[in-house]
Amino acid sequence: MRISEQTKQETRLRILGKAAELFVTKGFEESTTRDIALAAGLATGTMFNYFPSKETLAMTMVAEALSQGREDFQRRRTGEEDLAEELFLFIASGLRQLQPLRPFIGPVLERSLSPFPRKTVCLEGEAARMGHLDAVQEIIGRHGFTQAPDYVAMTIYWSLYLGILAFWTNDGSPNQEATQALIDYSIRMFVQVISGTGADTGGAHAD
């Protein structure tokens, strides 16, 4: 019997929901794919048809949250923001959507979003990264900043962003307000770098 697309979609959502519950209550490392399949009322083998690994499951949630964050950002953007402000709004909107995943997401992000070369690339992680960076490129482009080469700007940005994520997952301040200050400072610094408005533009080494 063929399973309808709707049923598939429902099963997918159920797995994601149960997995999120388990990750939050038991922790990511402690939750097994067996636990998740059991909670979702599926055979482990069947679950693998939907999600090949625990990591894929978690990164699907991350990708979904970040995509939702991008929508929020588009909705909240007024068009009056300067570059730093717009980037701040973008990152903050994403974090707000990631918020429910915060209790367990640290190790997953570390594994799936790492900029170091890896044997197996998590496709969902890669998609999330690309989606995020495309949006950042678009924002930067909109403000016409081109001082640093794109790959330099994007690499710096991604390093800062991962730093922010790492700090945020471990931020014990109320409402993670320490992270807000960190984003503020990081973004100001980033904008200064890519716009070449810092006091030292390397002129001293040019002669």
Place this chain on the structure above:
Amino acid sequence: MQTEKTTDTERLDLLPRDRTTDPAGERLEDLLKRIALKKVPVSSFSRIWILGSLQAKVALAYLDCWLRGCFADIDKRQRLKNEAHLAAALQLFGTMGYLRGAVMKLGQMLANLPETVPEEFAEVLSALHFEAPPMHYALIREVFLDEFGKEPEEIFASFDRRAFAAASLGQVHRARLKSGEEVAVKIQYPNIARTIKADLRNLRLLLQPMCMTEDWQNLLDKLADIEQMLLMETDYRQEARFATVARECFTPGDGIVVPMVYEAYSTSRVLTTEYLRGRHLNEFLASAPGQELRDHFTDLMTVATMRLLYRVHWLLADPNPGNYIFMDDGRLGMIDFGCTRTMSDGEWAFQLEIEKALLDRDEGEMNRLIARACLYDSPDEMGAEQLAIVGRGIRWQLEPWLTEGLFDFGDREFFRRGIDSFVDITRKRYTRGMPLHIWSTRFILGARAIVYRLQGRCNFRKIYAQESAWGESNQTGG
């Protein structure tokens, strides 16, 4: 410029030196230079770095000299050890966040004290507070989502995206409630309380070289008091409570207005109050007000501070000119109660004892109380010199209490004497005393600096009689 340079060199000459390894004091100078020249991010980075200017570097060097002076009497070995500590501690300056500005200003003031003219002194005092970086609207929105679960536009009928004033821990925006009232919304920069704690930890380290001095414990007590006050200032709910009590202390006939707090739009990080239309001190002075108007506002400021002192035993410990609004209809607005030091019953009783001894012109009792204020058992233990110098400062503070008729706070000679006695106390390091006195000194010097700039006069004795009488007939205040 030449004079300043000479003074700088003279001061460097006074530094303790290690004759074997650093006979010319070069190592120290080099260290100072390295620290002073340490690059800080450019000023556009954010407001907190604005003081990474030349004057701040100079101030830093002076502060260092001042600290060194603190252990000029200790033996050489100990001095060397202290220097090593100091060197390490000074490096910490680079890591300071919000306190950096305040420490720089303080350093600058301590450094220039002997040469400071009253106008500069008044200006520096008014700038001595915590500074937070400016926030763009996107950050404000995040604060609102965290505090209220809603965006500013959802909460208010209108909300100005640009701040109209900087506050010591954040900034203030104008907005309009859906019910139509114009309000001022003060918003705190994220995570500032933790930064203050970190800054004070650094400050304690910075001051560690003074741990051998007899006043070290007293210094720690004062720092603890400062930390407690600053952390209290980060809780806007506490400020809202102060403002509400203060508001009740005045009637419409007083001509003094404390804006109403809108509780429903306030949290620990957002404070919404009625918006008062008017001018700040600088704008007011720019309009070249006549003497009568200057006197009028001096009168109101005196009534306002004396009312809160005698009725609820408060010291407005941050009498910043920005906290006063000169309203067009002649009323005085008071807008910031974040840095309010409430006096304990013991502290208040002591205040009354001092006043009584002063008014009775009982010199013996005055001396006994001054010694007590400086944590000595008796005037003898305190020593004649310290008693005289500290006594001069306290008597200057209380001078208006003894003067009948109009008191001229704009009198340059009077203000100058105040600075001189403050300079003497600081230079001789006769600063040991009850932690309360940090605030009472700041309160009096700050308020006098404002009325000095205002060039105002008032009948202080009459106001004192009127306000203290309330205190006597209602012993439940505080």
